[in-house]
Amino acid sequence: MYFCDKYRIVEKKAIASDIYSYIIKCPEVAGIVQSGQFVNISASGHTLRRPISVCDFDRENGLIRIVFEIRGEGTREISRLREGDYIDMIAPLGRGFSFLDDAKHVALIGGGIGVPPLLSIAKHYGEKAQAVLGFKSFDKVILANDFAEYGADVTICTDDGSSGFKGNVLPCFENVLNNEKLDIIYVCGPLPMIRAISEIAEQKAIPCQVSLEERMGCGVGACIACVCKVKRRDKEMFVRVCKDGPVFNSKEVIF
Amino acid sequence: MYFCDKYRIVEKKAIASDIYSYIIKCPEVAGIVQSGQFVNISASGHTLRRPISVCDFDRENGLIRIVFEIRGEGTREISRLREGDYIDMIAPLGRGFSFLDDAKHVALIGGGIGVPPLLSIAKHYGEKAQAVLGFKSFDKVILANDFAEYGADVTICTDDGSSGFKGNVLPCFENVLNNEKLDIIYVCGPLPMIRAISEIAEQKAIPCQVSLEERMGCGVGACIACVCKVKRRDKEMFVRVCKDGPVFNSKEVIF
Amino acid sequence: MADLRVNIAGVEFKNPVIAASGTYGFGECYTDLYPLSKLGGISCKGSTIEPKDGNPPSRIAETPSGILNSIGLQNPGIKAFINYYLPTLLKSDTAVIANVAGATLDDYAKACELLDQTDVHMIELNISCPNVKQGGAAWGISCDGAAAVTRAVRKATKKPLMVKLTPNVTDISEIAKAVEAEGADCVSVINTLLGMKIDINTRRPILHNNVGGLSGPAVFPVALRMVWQVARAVKIPVVGMGGISKAEDAIEMFLAGASALQMGTAIFTDPYSPLKVIDGIEEFMDNNGIRNISEMVGQVKPW
Amino acid sequence: MADLRVNIAGVEFKNPVIAASGTYGFGECYTDLYPLSKLGGISCKGSTIEPKDGNPPSRIAETPSGILNSIGLQNPGIKAFINYYLPTLLKSDTAVIANVAGATLDDYAKACELLDQTDVHMIELNISCPNVKQGGAAWGISCDGAAAVTRAVRKATKKPLMVKLTPNVTDISEIAKAVEAEGADCVSVINTLLGMKIDINTRRPILHNNVGGLSGPAVFPVALRMVWQVARAVKIPVVGMGGISKAEDAIEMFLAGASALQMGTAIFTDPYSPLKVIDGIEEFMDNNGIRNISEMVGQVKPW
Numbered sequence A, B: 001m002y003f004c005d006k007y008r009i010v011e012k013k014a015i016a017s018d019i020y021s022y023i024i025k026c027p028e029v030a031g032i033v034q035s036g037q038f039v040n041i042s043a044s045g046h047t048l049r050r051p052i053s054v055c056d057f058d059r060e061n062g063l064i065r066i067v068f069e070i071r072g073e074g075t076r077e078i079s080r081l082r083e084g085d086y087i088d089m090i091a092p093l094g095r096g097f098s099f100l101d102d103a104k105h106v107a108l109i110g111g112g113i114g115v116p117p118l119l120s121i122a123k124h125y126g127e128k129a130q131a132v133l134g135f136k137s138f139d140k141v142i143l144a145n146d147f148a149e150y151g152a153d154v155t156i157c158t159d160d161g162s163s164g165f166k167g168n169v170l171p172c173f174e175n176v177l178n179n180e181k182l183d184i185i186y187v188c189g190p191l192p193m194i195r196a197i198s199e200i201a202e203q204k205a206i207p208c209q210v211s212l213e214e215r216m217g218c219g220v221g222a223c224i225a226c227v228c229k230v231k232r233r234d235k236e237m238f239v240r241v242c243k244d245g246p247v248f249n250s251k252e253v254i255f
Numbered sequence C, D: 001m002a003d004l005r006v007n008i009a010g011v012e013f014k015n016p017v018i019a020a021s022g023t024y025g026f027g028e029c030y031t032d033l034y035p036l037s038k039l040g041g042i043s044c045k046g047s048t049i050e051p052k053d054g055n056p057p058s059r060i061a062e063t064p065s066g067i068l069n070s071i072g073l074q075n076p077g078i079k080a081f082i083n084y085y086l087p088t089l090l091k092s093d094t095a096v097i098a099n100v101a102g103a104t105l106d107d108y109a110k111a112c113e114l115l116d117q118t119d120v121h122m123i124e125l126n127i128s129c130p131n132v133k134q135g136g137a138a139w140g141i142s143c144d145g146a147a148a149v150t151r152a153v154r155k156a157t158k159k160p161l162m163v164k165l166t167p168n169v170t171d172i173s174e175i176a177k178a179v180e181a182e183g184a185d186c187v188s189v190i191n192t193l194l195g196m197k198i199d200i201n202t203r204r205p206i207l208h209n210n211v212g213g214l215s216g217p218a219v220f221p222v223a224l225r226m227v228w229q230v231a232r233a234v235k236i237p238v239v240g241m242g243g244i245s246k247a248e249d250a251i252e253m254f255l256a257g258a259s260a261l262q263m264g265t266a267i268f269t270d271p272y273s274p275l276k277v278i279d280g281i282e283e284f285m286d287n288n289g290i291r292n293i294s295e296m297v298g299q300v301k302p303w
């Protein structure tokens, strides 16, 4: 079930260099959205919508939150919207993350603009979550406090060391691995990062869910533009990121 | 000599239904602009600029005024600009009206959105000018007071009689013709009106200047898109409205 | 009150707006917003005799007022279409068009033979997919090829047959005449224009297939011109498409000679756009005292 | 520091951005904004052996991210060009390309013979004007026709010869090969795509010529694809054009195989756009350690 409508932006914040957080009033969407689902936003003057993950939601108040970075003309156009403006979106879309009822230790590994979709997982697991969040540099660091407020143990890394640990998330993740017996891992970020974490998860036989990105046409499963390759029933096949994902079990993805 | 730059809109007014008046600060343009010249305005998201006549100018304060109607997406986009915004224009362009030094009685015949370019002629001739201005209906009437303030004797007609005389400008113009010996006539408006007035002028051997419209590409004479047919040296030829006009001697135009 | 119904090759469409092949799946993806029955019809995702994987991603890119796609005809095969998707579609109270692609004449003929046994309302022959070496484009770019496919398929089925033409040719009306001569009941004009986009940082084409098909508002002027040319060249109905996004575009298409329309890319921009176009057509007709779509078809007055 | 110079068929351009034929007149209309010497070159308005009136207005219309034009080659004739415009142009410190169109082989040959006597730097042969029955399009749509014109002109002049190809063909690389074989020194790709627009209220085509040539950003993906195809098919340099409006487009064109560029429609939108593109190319080269345009030409890495 999804909707296509214009919804009011009730809060707009610039939270890092070229990165914005919008809180949007959309009770019908907030009522059914799941962690890891996304919204598909119309950017004025553009033929294709832009997919952005739901970062957080508040069912009671009918709110969702998205966090996005300006990457090109479409996201720049969306960033021009102001508090009080209406945002045209199709939402909620895709298959989100699934949760383990009896998990004791979960790892959330996020890179850059892959961090936002993990926030609502942190909310679900509270103190059971260890979040390792990697960014380019200090001015791109986002949501660290939000993760902490939901109870997660947060580790920040930056490529240039300008905030937290220097380097990518892998060493910090290995640290977490060595300290805890992880029940499940959630990953979102650049493909090389997702691939590396998935491999480790596979070696250690830890369940791992990854959220993938691909260029989209319709966003609702109709055009088969947004595929990734998976292995199912011993057959390799292209499945749709927008409808069959964006969240996949890392074991089935062929990177 | 023309310029291409962004200039500040210092005053925006809605002066009739879907009709706007902008006063723009552009000293370099205001310093050289002539009655009847036009500006070519960039409309966001559009490949072609929109030509709009200069309605009035104030050299001392470096201001020009334009008045335009929303006719389609381009003018709608331009109408979205706000006071204080910058308007991207190429200006001033074209050959404007010429004035008769010793004229005693001049007629200004304008129809609809053809009225604005006549205002600065009224300013030049003051009380020597008789303005017959035709509109669709009362809610489209514009600039009547501005003409009067410059000293012109103003007659308003509307197609539906909802303001001034009922009907088109022709009967009122004939009235003017019968009362005065006109030295020159200036016309701008719909083609049938221009044609009718030109014919009468020709019959009565009164000099007549018409301002024409045509779809434009470059606006500066380079693409030869905007032509009208004229007879010069006994030869029919296409000349450019943007560069050789928009103002022509009615006698040479082949309608 | 305007009557929006159109009849193309014996098939009745409740209104002239059909979802374009490849952009609406098998009709299942937009029902959260409105029922399929609102549309005049649906042209289903192109099916081939065997299931097809399609091209590797990325398969889509945005361009000024348009998009490029190189899906490469990923589909579950004609049998899955017939057994799994078609039954539901036939219950959805709209005209159902099967879209068929293939590499060989035999592929086309076999797929259409299978469809002949079903209750599908119409078959659209895609001889113009630019995204697979064997997607029919080779057939669609010559009169002989187009004629051959049409002939082969005409023998295989009595279903109303619509042949979809490619714009990537020197003279589309010649191709249209060739398929008309072989018994096509109507033609659909146009498929996508072949285009390309390159990522200047990686120096790689954005589409993994290197090139892809251009669609969306950018191509509308080309599509309109081709509809006009084809409509003047053949007597069978023309179904117009290519960049239609608003009611005004639809009216232009009718005037140029289209008897019905398909819309694709515009649905990605606004899933409601087909309904807005339907409403807009009705409003235009009411405002202009036009009772029937046919009163507009081909009524452009060239200079 | 990037070196922006390019050499095409022996002609040196100080930078790779050339004003496209028909959009810049004879270079006299934009000098209020900046001198012609800022541009790599100018391809002048198409000239025919006799003066030409062109088509009746309207001659231009806007479309999504593009424009249609049907000027119809209005021009004062090749002699007026040579006697009146060329002398000034040759003093303006930029490469001057004469653009020639015609109806018959003889027209083309005669015009080029006259140009051969001048100091013009290059001749661009327009065998692709879609807007006049006798504007050469008939020559440009077949290999034989294109070859015939090139052959006739090649005999008439030793000037560097650029042949401008039409995109309205099934296989542009075949045409390119045909003109290369007849001695063209380079090709320019693409002229405009044939399109149409209708006023739904008057039911008349907006262009008095009914159809016109589509240009502007909308056509860029098609132009890029064709540049890529042609560059892989011939050994002579390709001058790319069609919808270039920003530096990124320019880089894409180089990567696809263009050795230089022409810009037209973008100048209407923003007269400074050629200068912005030149600056943007330089910036991109500096940022990426590219010293010479040639290091980018054809460097796209297809999948």
Ligand SMILES: Cc1cc2nc3c(=O)[nH]c(=O)nc-3n(C[C@H](O)[C@H](O)[C@H](O)COP(=O)(O)OP(=O)(O)OC[C@H]3O[C@@H](n4cnc5c(N)ncnc54)[C@H](O)[C@@H]3O)c2cc1C
Binding pocket: A038, A048, A049, A050, A051, A052, A053, A054, A067, A068, A069, A070, A071, A072, A073, A074, A075, A076, A113, A116, A117, A212, A213, A214, A215, A216, A246, C061, C062
């Ligand atoms: C399921 C999903 C969830 C996402 N969640 C977020 C998020 O929460 N926050 C965030 O900042 N970004 C997110 N992205 C990435 C975001 O969609 C792109 O950054 C954005 O589409 C770029 O658009 P643009 O116009 O700025 O860039 P351009 O490069 O100009 O876009 C051109 C085209 O490419 C597509 N495109 C470009 N990059 C990507 C990409 N990485 N993934 C998919 N399509 C792309 C665009 O959608 C557009 O169609 C997500 C992507 C997907 C698929």
Ligand SMILES: Cc1cc2nc3c(=O)[nH]c(=O)nc-3n(C[C@H](O)[C@H](O)[C@H](O)COP(=O)(O)OP(=O)(O)OC[C@H]3O[C@@H](n4cnc5c(N)ncnc54)[C@H](O)[C@@H]3O)c2cc1C
Binding pocket: B038, B048, B049, B050, B051, B052, B053, B054, B067, B068, B069, B070, B071, B072, B073, B074, B075, B076, B113, B116, B117, B212, B213, B214, B215, B216, B246, D061, D062
């Ligand atoms: C020299 C000149 C002076 C003008 N002065 C004024 C003025 O002072 N006030 C005013 O309201 N209007 C004036 N116009 C008309 C104005 O340019 C058009 O109304 C406007 O271009 C319509 O653009 P649009 O996007 O709203 O309409 P659309 O119909 O969407 O425009 C589509 C295309 O057609 C062109 N076009 C449409 N109508 C005209 C037209 N009548 N003349 C020229 N091109 C047209 C547009 O420029 C555009 O390229 C003038 C036109 C010319 C040529």
Ligand SMILES: Cc1cc2nc3c(=O)[nH]c(=O)nc-3n(C[C@H](O)[C@H](O)[C@H](O)COP(=O)(O)O)c2cc1C
Binding pocket: A217, A223, A225, C020, C021, C022, C023, C045, C046, C047, C069, C071, C073, C099, C126, C129, C164, C190, C191, C192, C214, C215, C216, C217, C219, C241, C242, C243, C244, C262, C263, C264, C265, C266
């Ligand atoms: C993502 C996508 C997939 C398509 N797949 C098919 C297809 O399978 N078969 C077909 O005949 N046309 C296919 N097309 C072409 C469309 O049906 C249509 O001809 C084209 O997109 C032009 O119309 P539009 O501009 O309204 O999209 C596809 C188009 C797109 C954008």
Ligand SMILES: Cc1cc2nc3c(=O)[nH]c(=O)nc-3n(C[C@H](O)[C@H](O)[C@H](O)COP(=O)(O)O)c2cc1C
Binding pocket: B217, B223, B225, D020, D021, D022, D023, D045, D046, D047, D069, D071, D073, D099, D126, D129, D164, D190, D191, D192, D214, D215, D216, D217, D219, D241, D242, D243, D244, D262, D263, D264, D265, D266
């Ligand atoms: C108004 C106009 C006039 C043109 N006249 C000519 C011409 O005389 N000769 C020619 O070879 N091309 C002519 N062209 C085509 C352009 O040179 C160019 O090939 C085309 O516009 C694509 O480039 P663009 O998208 O950058 O404009 C003309 C284009 C336009 C828009």
Ligand code: FES
Binding pocket: A215, A216, A217, A218, A219, A220, A221, A222, A223, A224, A225, A226, A227, A240, A241, A242, A243
């Ligand atoms: S974007 Fe259309 S199927 Fe995923």
Ligand code: FES
Binding pocket: B215, B216, B217, B218, B219, B220, B221, B222, B223, B224, B225, B226, B227, B240, B241, B242, B243
């Ligand atoms: S608009 Fe280009 S010459 Fe007038």
